[in-house]
Amino acid sequence: MQATITAVRPRQVLASLDPLRQDAYLAAGLAALASVIAVTVGSGRHPDVLGWALLLGLHVPLAWRRRAPLAVLAIAIPLIAFYHQQDYNHSAPTAASMVVLYTVAVGSGPVRTAVIGCAVIGLMLVLKIGHGTAGLAVSFQITGWIVSMLVLGGYIRVHRENAAAALERAERAERTREEEARRRVAEERLRIARDLHDLLAHSITLIGVQTSVAAHVLSADPGRLDRAAVAGALEDIAETCRSARGELRTTLEVLRDAGGPDARGPLPGLHGLADLARTVAGADVRLTVTADGVPPAVGAAAYRIVQEALTNAVRHGGRDDLTVHVRVHEDDGTLRVHVADDGAGTGAGAPGFGLVGMRERARSVGGTVDAGPRTDGNGFEVTALLPLGGTR
16 A cells, blocks of 8 residues: 655645634744743843743733734733833843734734834833933834834735735626626527527418418319429428528527637628518518618618518418518618518517517617507508617
């Protein structure tokens, strides 16, 4: 059996401990260091029982330095001052004093830090005022250490605040990217759903009309079967199926290659309206297009609106000699699409997604769609206004 030995770094060990335990270990280490200094180096007399009690006691609050830094400062400073007043080894509590001041500076604002620093320096000067010139020199040294610890703590505090702000900005940006990605996915799914609805509704409607024509020819006079008419209707059905299959294949290719350079695939446009009008069975479509240089998105929206309007006209027209007038023209920076039929449909049938899809198509390019019975009560009309400004 082979044993695996994992090297654990001291920083990893400390990170796995809770803050209270970390600070307790730090306090114990500083107490040990202070004890060594108290009996080896530095000025002042060696501690006696009272001195050891003060020296070790002032390290105890350090275990809670991060939880209550001001309380630790309020406890430690009197003990340190009394320790120095008894002329015990003056270097021994220095490390603990600096840690307390650093902790207070890290957890306090600049104003509070400055006030605490001035108070500590003032107390130190009071303790050293009776030592003459030597005390003044020591006071300058101690003041330098105090200011250095406060500045270091303030710098760390600002650095942590900046790091936290940067992390928050990064998290907010990540959330924004995720929301944007979800929004784009939802928009793409809605676009594909609209494309499939327009394609299938139009193709199925045409196939239904063409099948009805073939059935009518077969049943009208079985003795004198018009084979040419039946063949023409069946050929129309086959052509509609081929066209629908091609568009459906294009849509599915977009789904399979969503990350390609042209994931949206080729957009239909005004150039396809003539072919669209020719494929409509059961209606006489009269098309007029007087627009040029239309942006692709606007052209695609106009094409889909006309396609859906023709599908609805054939489906709800209720006449064998239905006539549909389609006019697409540009007027004062707006592409106007008008589809009107002379059928019996009034739009009062079962609600579907056709009109909703047309309005969504128009809104995608900043336009509007109005649909309803014609003013003379003879047929149904659809009017779309698609702005061209800002989309070219």
